Amino acid sequence: MTASPIQKMAEKTPPGMARNIKGLSDRTIAWIFVAPTIFLLLAVNIFPLIWTIRLSFTNYRVNRPNKDVDWVGLRNYERILNDPDIWNTMQATAHFLLWTIALQVLIGFALAYLINKKFKGNDLWTTIIVFPMMLSPAVVGNFWTFLYQPQIGLFNYVIAFFTGADPASFSMIGDVHLAPWAIIIADTWMWTPFVMLICLAGLRSIPDSIYEAAECDRASKWRQFWTITIPMALPFLMLAVLFRGIENFKMFDLVVQLTGGGPGNTTTLTSIDLKREAFEKWRTGYSSAYAVILFVTVFGLASIYVKALNKVKER
Amino acid sequence: MKNTHLTSVAVGAIMASGVASTALADGHATELTLCWAAWDPANALVELSKDFEAMSGHKMNFEFVPWTSFADRMLNELNSGGQLCDLMIGDSQWIGGGAENGHYVKLNDFFDANGIDMGDFIPATVTGYAEWPKNTPNYYALPAFGDVVGWTYRKDWFERPELQEEFKSTYGYDLGVPETLQQLTDIAQFFQGRDIDGTTVYGAAIYTERGSEGITMGVTNWLYNHGFLYENPDKPYDLDGFVNSADAAAGLEAYKALYDTATPPGSSNWYMGENIDAYRSGQVAMQMNFAFIWPGVEADEKVGGGKSGYFPNPAGPSGQFAQLGGQGISVVAYSEKQDAALEYIQWFAQPEIQSRWWELGGYSALSAVVEDPSFVQSQPYAQTFLDSMAIVKDFWAEPAYADLLIPMQERIHNYVIAGEGTAQEALDGLVRDWTEVFEDEGKL
Structure with a gap:
């Protein structure tokens, strides 16, 4: 042997x-x-x-190493949860999250649906559409800063062309009402292709035989879309929402490059605010409590969402 | 003749390299690193320092950081006891922290031993850049670069007869250098949206930046002149009623009015660089900026050579003041090359080096240079520089300077740019923030 x-x-x-x-x-x-x-x-x-x-339970400040560190109990948490500025920041983050996800899912799915149809130049168009997500967020931020320039920006001129308004009469990143939309547009431009790719994977995973059976049953295209395409692509859509939700909850670079969190605090998202507290104001204990609150929020929401996702997949 | 020059240069070079080699061989020569902001004067200093290298044999390295991250980068370096910088040209407001936290070497003995007299420098620069506590003879820096916020304007536009006529008929006085902040606002509003040579131009580029120190350096020019005080003159750190007086709130409202009515669209986060760009590209009739930009304006093809004029920050209802800029040069306490760094300061303090510093575009703070009869005629902006340096006021120079600056940036920006709340609420909030900082510091 x-x-x-x-x-x-x-x-x-x-x-x-x-x-x-x-x-x-x-x-x-x-x-x-x-x-x-x-x-x-x-x-x-x-x-x-x-x-x-x-x-997070102390008053520690990293820029004052010689100062005594006191145990402050839940004071940091109490101050954060009672701070109207932080709630405004949370609101700005929620606004950014909801709109970017909604737009990216809608446009991304529509693009995926179109790309999924076989046509000439299909691959070329896919490559072109995917291009924005290959860029660095810092580059995209700078690029959109120029596009939004009131005097020379292409974006303002396009809007002016369709509305007849003076291009210099509005400033996308300098106006408190427009700035939140400015970051939503830039993020949607950059990350819709990512959602599109996930949706495309979902659409291509649906066997043709199901559509053929539906055709035999004389189901209309509209009915096929709502009873076959959407339910079978739903887990993929939900996955895309999860990824984009987590990513945009911690959004920092693109927004800092575009608006710096301004004007005022209108585009100050939680991650930008947290960075300011931790590394500009050096309130280490306070910012630790802030980070813990954000961690618990994201972790909690993500856990609930993943459970829902699993249920959808089991169906 | 040419050969003689070449020979002189060659001999000079050989001598310089000889001195350098000897110094290196003796072990006295070393490599010094000087830290400063990345801007035009820094380039002038590199040029100037070549003389020091040739004379001493020491090699100069430079660490220049863009203004927007200068304070973050360098204060972290100092707070962590870093040895990157042997010499630091730190902002005027850092002097308190530099002294109290032991970052800077106290220079009194060195000055005494080498005949460097602070009385030879412009008094405001000594107080602003070198002393801690203020108004006491404790020196932690040598005034290195005098700077102050002032104004640049399009003289060629102001002199157009049709504009002068229209302005006078609208406002009832001549279009010219504004004497008051209200006049400046009138002029800025007059130019706002005006068509000049087929281009739409705007009134004024002012400081609005939020991330570092921009809007604070701008708004203080309005606040000081409306009666804002940092504290009760008779009771240190007593803020209420001084920071947030009704007059101070009126000053803040006036700055917001200027921003709302007479600045270029999209100028919601502008500081030095953006203002320079707007002015050079012919977008604005006036720009607020530190005096360091004036040599660059004069040299500019589009706006230099007589097309621009300069004036100090105009007066307000409570006086005429301007925000101090500028820096002193200090020896970093963590440096292992303090002797060589002190040599640099000794060399830099010499009157002939200070004269050359001014020639290269650096604003010397040495009285002998600025009081020289030829000084005023030496540059079109020289008189404005002198006038401006006579009316300076500075931000807090406390060790907690950064903690004091952040809430001011936030409160002022949120009110002026985002229109949140009222001027009075913004300043009341600032009093609360600053009080908290001073309580944390144990000063209240």
């Missing part, structure tokens, strides 16, 4: 090491392999999280 490769390998193990390994259970060996990864995760994820929670 010839020895298997594993046996050959085992025979080559130095006797000293073999003596040490002998007697270790599979479970122990598995732990030995997994331990470095767990250690790394603890060091870079879990420990900072625990440390942040701990700091």
Whole structure:
């Protein structure tokens, strides 16, 4: 009987090491392999999280290392939850989230539906549509800043062309009413292709045989769309909403580049506000509490959403 | 002749390199890093410092950071005890923190030992850039670059007879350099949306930036002149009624009125660079900016060479003041090359180096330079610089300067640009924020 490769390998193990390994259970060996990864995760994820929670109950300020650190209990949480400015920031974030997701899902799905139809130049159009999401958010931010320039910006001229208004009569990023829409438009331009790709994957996963059966039953295109396409693509749509929701909840770079959170606080999203508290005002304890609140919010909402997503998939 | 020059240059170069090599071989020579903002004067300083390198044998390195991130970057460097910078040309408001937190070396003994007298410098720059506590003879910097907020205007537009005629018939006085803030607002509104040579132009580019210090550096020119005070003159850190007086609120309202009625559309987040661009591109009739830009304006093909004029910040109902800019040069306490850094300061303080500094575009703060009879004639903006330096006021220079600046940026920007609340509410809020900072600091 010839020895298997594993046996050959085992025979080559130095006797000293073999003596040490002998007697270790599979479970122990598995732990030995997994331990470095767990250690790394603890060091870079879990420990900072625990440390942040701990700091959130103190008045610690990282720019004043010599000052005494006092335990302040729930005071930071109380101040955050009673701060109208933070609620305004939350509102701005919710407005940004809802509108970007709604627009991106609508336009992304429509584009995916069109691209899914076979036509000449299909691949070329897909590549062109996907192009914005390949750019860096900083580049997109700068690019849209120029587009929104009242004197020279193309965007203003296009609006002026259709409405007859003076291009210099409105400023997309300088006006408190328009600025929230300015960031929504830029984000939608950039990330709709991402939603489109997910929706396209969903549409292409629907077997043709289902549509053929529907055709045999003389179902109209409209009925096919609502009873086959939408229900079968729904898990993909929900996945796209989840991804975009999480991404846009922590939106920072694009908005900072475009409006810097202004004018006033109208486009100050929670991530921008948190950065200001933590690294401009250096209120470390306070900003830790702020981060914990955001973490719990996102984690809670995401958990509920994932449960709903799983239910839809099970249907 | 040409050969003689070449020979002189070659001999000079050999001597300079000889001195440098000797210094390096002696172990005295070192590499010094000077930290400052990335702007035109920094380039002039690089040029000027070549003399120091040739003379001392030390090699100069420079770390220049754009203004919008200058304070963040450099204050972090100082707070962390970093050794990147041996010499720091820090903003005037950092002097309190630099002194109290031990970031800057106290220079009194060095000045005494080397015959450097602070009495030889423009008094406002000594108070603003070098002293801590203010008005005491404790020096942590040498005044390096005098700067102040002033105004640049399109002289060629102002001199057009048809515009002069129209302006006089509308406002009842001549179109010219404004003497009051109200006149400045009138002029800005007069130019707003006007067609000049086929282009729509606007009144004034003013500071509105929120991220760093922009709107504070702008609005204070209105607040000071309307009666705003940082604190009770008789009781330090007593803010209520001084920061948020009715006069101060009127000043804030006036700044907002100027922003709302006489600035280019989209100028909701503008600071030095944006104002320069708007002015150079012929978008605005006037621009608010620090004096450091004036050499660049004069040299500009489109707006220089006599097309532009300069004037100090005009008076308001409670006086005439202008926001101080500028910086002093300090030796960083964490540097291991303090001796060489002090050598640089000693060299920089010399009158002939200060004269050359002015020639290269740096605003010398040495009285001998600015009081020289030829100074006023040396540049079209020289007199305005002197007039402006005579009326300066500065922001808090407390160690908690950054903590004081952030709420001011936020409160003022939110009111002026976003129109949130009233001027009085903004200033009342500022009193609350500042009071909290001083309580945290243990000063209240």
